[in-house]
Amino acid sequence: MKTAIVHEWLDTYAGSERVLEQLLHCWPDADLYVVCDFLPDDERGFLGGRVPKTTFIQRLPFAKKRFRWFLGLMPLAIEQLDMTGYDLIVSSNHAVAKGVLTGPGQLHVSYIHSPMRYAWDLQAQYLREAGLETGLKGAYTRWLLHKLRIWDRGSAAGVDVLVANSAYIAERIQKVWRRDALVVHPPVDVERFSLQAQKQDYCLVASRMVPYKRIEIVAEAFARMPGRRLVIVGDGPNMPAVRAAAANAPNIAFRGRVGQDELVRLTQGARACLHAAEEDFGITMVEAQACGTPMIAFGRGGSRDIIIPPPHAAPTGLLFPEQTAASIIDAMAVFDTLAISPDDCRANALRFSHDAFRTAMQAVVAARLP
Known part of the structure; x- marks a missing residue:
């Protein structure tokens, strides 16, 4: 069975690349296609020496640092990838990867991290945060997002099997594309976050300090509970708001950015971890559970x-x-x-292991093959 794996773009080893890594383990002989590839040399190990095939976006001026400027051209670019001769196409999609053109006799399974949030229900928030609510640039962006919505829904119709990374994303897929989706949770490196039964008397929140994470409400809550200790790990543009909400409370400690080993140690020792954001899934919540640490989280999105x-x-x-x-x-x-x-926390986390993901994805494909 000749297989192609289609990924959005490669510029860093992050969440969607961890999914790609496991897909490459599922189908080790697959050819890899991407919109563009600017992944640093020291982050390419998970590709196993593969050289991805790219689109014309790779060769555009300034693309190395500004390839996202060309989002409006990416639907055209992804449609130029030649899938002729492949029996199985597996795409990893949060923007345009699902838009590759396939024909009868080819099975296209698309793993959906999310429909394009900025083009659908989060358009107003995106325009506001980008300063594009008014003016010529704002009008152009609204027009572009309108065109992307039309293409996005149309290209979803060409996928044989949609796989969502959570029940929440399956709901969003049904809302915007009017398609049903299977749910396969993303792979989490639960072995790196090992179990520790002995807990200490502090709670932990570890996150990028950006507005949607809502870390300021966690800080405010603990400032009003002086008998409880809170450790805050992370940094980012919303840090001034978080510090203001903490109000210099002596029971709240700010640790800034920490290394991976220190993050694991803090997660293992916490009495509980808190998560206040509405997430598509929430890998950090699984990592906390893998350490044997209870989660206290906002009850919408992937936390459920x-x-x-x-x-x-x-x-x-x-x-x-x-x-x-x-x-x-x-x-x-x-x-x-x-x-x-x-x-019990550790046992719960094992549902999201690398092996569980691979087994589920291979089962999805096997169920549709003759």
């Missing part, structure tokens, strides 16, 4: 796929209903009444 809340007989955390400090304070009071087993 990960955390097992009461009244389940073996809960692994809590979901709070509103993105407010008061909701977090209430959740902490309930958390004090629970007896959550680190072993």
Whole structure:
């Protein structure tokens, strides 16, 4: 069976590249196609020596640093990739990869990280944060996003099997593309985050400090609970708002950016980890569970796929209903009444292992092959 794997673009080894890495393990003889490839040499190890085939975007002026400027050309570029002769095409999509052209007798399975958020329900937020709400550039961007929505829905119709990374993304796929999707959770390196049963008397929040993560409400909540310790790890543009919400409370410690080993140590030792964002999935929540650490998270998005809340007989955390400090304070009071087993948290995390992902994706394909 001749196989092609289609990925969006390569410029860093991040979340979608970890999915790509496991897809390459599933189909080690597959050819790899991308819109463009500017991955640094020291991050290319997971490709196993493969040289991806690219589109004309690779050769455009300034593309190495500014390839996202050419988003409007990417649908055209992805459609120029020649899939002739392949029996199986597996795409890894958060923008345009699913748009490769396939024909009868070819099976196209697309793993969807998310429909283009900035073109659909988050358009207003994107325009606001980019300063494009008004003016000529704003008008052009609105027109471009309108065209992308039309192409996005049309190209989704050409995929044989859509696979969402969470039930939340499956809901978004149904909303914007009117297609049903299977759910296969993304692979998480649960072995790197090993179990530690002994916990210390602090809670942890580790995140990029950007507005949608809502770290400021966690800081506000703990500033109002002086008897509870909070460690905040990470940095970013929203840090001034987080520090302001913390109000110099002595029970809140800011650690800034830390190395991977220190992050694992802090996660292993925490009494609980907190997550206030509405995420597509939420790999950091799985990593905390792998350490045997309970999660207290906002109850929308991917957290519902990960955390097992009461009244389940073996809960692994809590979901709070509103993105407010008061909701977090209430959740902490309930958390004090629970007896959550680190072993149960660890067992829960194993559902999201590399092996579990590979097995599920290969089963999806096998079910559709003759």
